Amino acid sequence: MARVAIRYPRNGNTFISFLAFPRCNAEFSHSASVITPRDYSSSPSNTSISIKGKLRVSNRFENVKCFDDAVSVFRQMVREQPLPSPVSFSKLLKIMVNMKHYSDVVSLFGEMQKLGIPTNEFILSIVINSYCLMHRADLGFSVLAIFFKTGIPFNVVTFNTLIGGLFAENKVKDAVHLFKKLTRENICEPNEVMYATVMNGLSKRGHTGKIFSLLRLMEQGSTKPDTCIYNIVIDALCKDRMLDDAINLLNEMKQKGVPPDIITYSSLIDGLCKFGQWEYVRTMFDEMVNLNIYPTVYTFSIVINGLCKEGKAEDAEEIMRHMIRKGVEPTVVTYNAIVDGYRLRGQMDRARRIFDSMIDKSIEPNIISYNTLINGYCKKKKLDEAMQLFLEISRKGFKPDIFTYNIILQGLLGVGRSDTAQKFFADMLSAGQRPDFCTHSILLVGYFKNGLVEEAMSLFHKLEREGEDNDIELYNIVIDGLCKNGKLDKAYAIFEKLSLIGLHPNVIVYTTMINGFCLEGLLDEAKDMLRKMEDDGCLPDNVTYNVIMQGFLRSNRIGETRAFLKEMTGKTFPFDTTTTELLIDVIAKDPSLLDMIPEFHPEKKK
DNA sequence: TTAGGGTTAG
Secondary structure, three states: OOOOOOOOOOOOHHHHHHOOOOOHHHHHHHOOOOHHHHHOOOOOOHHHHHOHHHHHHHHHHHOOHHHHHHHHHHHHHOOOOOOOOOOHHHHHHHHHHOOOOHHHHHHHHHHHHHHEEEHHHHHHHHHHHHHOOOOHHHHHHHHHHHHHOOOOOHHHHHHHHHHHHHHHOOOOHOOOOOOOHHHOOOOOOOOOOHHHHHHHHHOOOOHHHHHHHHHHHHHHHHHHOOOOHHHHHHHHHOOOOOOHHHHHHHHHHHHOOOOOHHHHHHHHHHHHHOOOOHHHHHHHHHHHHHHHOOOOOOOOHHHHHHHHHHHHHHHHHHHHHHHHOOOOOOOOHHHHHHHHHHHHHOOHHHHHHHHHHHHHHHOOOOOHHHHHHHHHHOOOOOOHHHHHHHHHHHHHHOOOOOHHHHHHHHHHHHHHOOOHHHHHHHHHHHOOOOOOOHHHHHHHHHHHHHHHHHHHHHHHHHHHOOOOOOOOOHHHHHHHHHHHOOOOOHHHHHHHHHHHHOOOOOOOHHHHHHHHHHHOOOHHHHHHHHHHHHHOOOOOOHHHHHHHHHHHHHHOOOOHHHHHHHHHOOOOOOOHHHHHHHHHHHHOHHHHHHOHHHHHOOOOOO
């Protein structure tokens, strides 16, 4: 499974031709009159049950619209004689899970046990799932005792629910261990769903190689991979930028008779959008529609997001109008992508229009909508507008999340309002919001940028004490901040300490240190550091060379500049804007340097 | 009647 760079044909006008959807339009508009979005999910309606008794039971739950309804039905059920079947109780508890009343499910189950109401494996699985959804897989495991006590046999669902719960708590090793134990000791035969749970848990944590091996293992075993399994692997490959492998897998599943579905194509389309491969996006749409698989709001939102990220928000809007014409209604996610599209281009007035038009269409904005707008205002340094929106979040009954706080902290520090930022951070802590890694990075970068070295170092030492400093990125921020505040000695001392605490400097940290030396005009030390990193097996990249090149250019050491130019062009590292500007100044004084720069000679260009 | 897959913000 090699990471091969894909080379697809490029077409300068691809997104416009994509808009035309020539084949898709014909097929889709034809089908739209027959298959409405509602028909995409073809589950049979419960009301068609003709047996009288079953109809009565079904109606009882149809009237349950809220939590209070559910509880009153429960009270009524426990009083009935004879008692309703465990099937009825399991249906009611499942309705409460769907309402996200997990702890209430557990309480009602406790009442059932006290009353001696018989239970079954379905009810027990629902209870385990409720614990898992509360991020208490440990309590989920404790339910296993009830299986032993009552003699109800475990099934694959019981264990799969627990495996999913472990992944949800990021207990990856425990989840994999349980899966292996079940398989090895023949406690239960894993089915497609269990493989999917394990593979999805692994893929979300970047273990694409492992899930690829699991796929191959499944192909050899008795539980053959289904569409869902292939979808997990294809999505992971796309997210890992291995589009060639993902497309090969699509062809492989088709060859093996496993039919791809809308999720398969949506994952691939997302990958292709993120690579800007618009011609291939269209090919996928055509292929999909030829197989009678029609785009959903997910698929369209993926394309809309891809266009917005490429700065083509108007085209994204055109796609949104197109999907509405085809009977697919946009959601808050669709609108958020477009709001962000205009935000990226700095068109905040347009972004605000889009935002308001969503509200006009009775689509409720979510916290991401607010965060996107707030981020836009912060980037434009319009902190008052950002704070207005922040206040609106609570007024509208939402709760700011860690993204909201981080965006505003970065905004405040970015315009030098350090005092307000510190007060805002204190408010965030009082509101019960725990800072995350990003918060700490934002604060450190911001403090150093505003010359608040003491505040930065005090936060850094606090993180050290609390053991939350185990990240090389954090150290890079501190080393960089110290260098840029004229504290090279302190920065170097921390750099030297790194390997003692088990953190190894990477190319970014070495480059930061080299930059620190260059800023002080200590070019020999910078050069020594470059050689040291090479000796340590950490290869310098184009940023490293640009940094050191700028150091030499700024101090007019032309002889060494010449040597580094040779080294840099030999490695085909490109010059960044700053290096180019400095080079132009130096070449104006010494045109002989021009010969060493192939890029500057049009006739020598490749 | 219980468990699995695709989109948005720092």
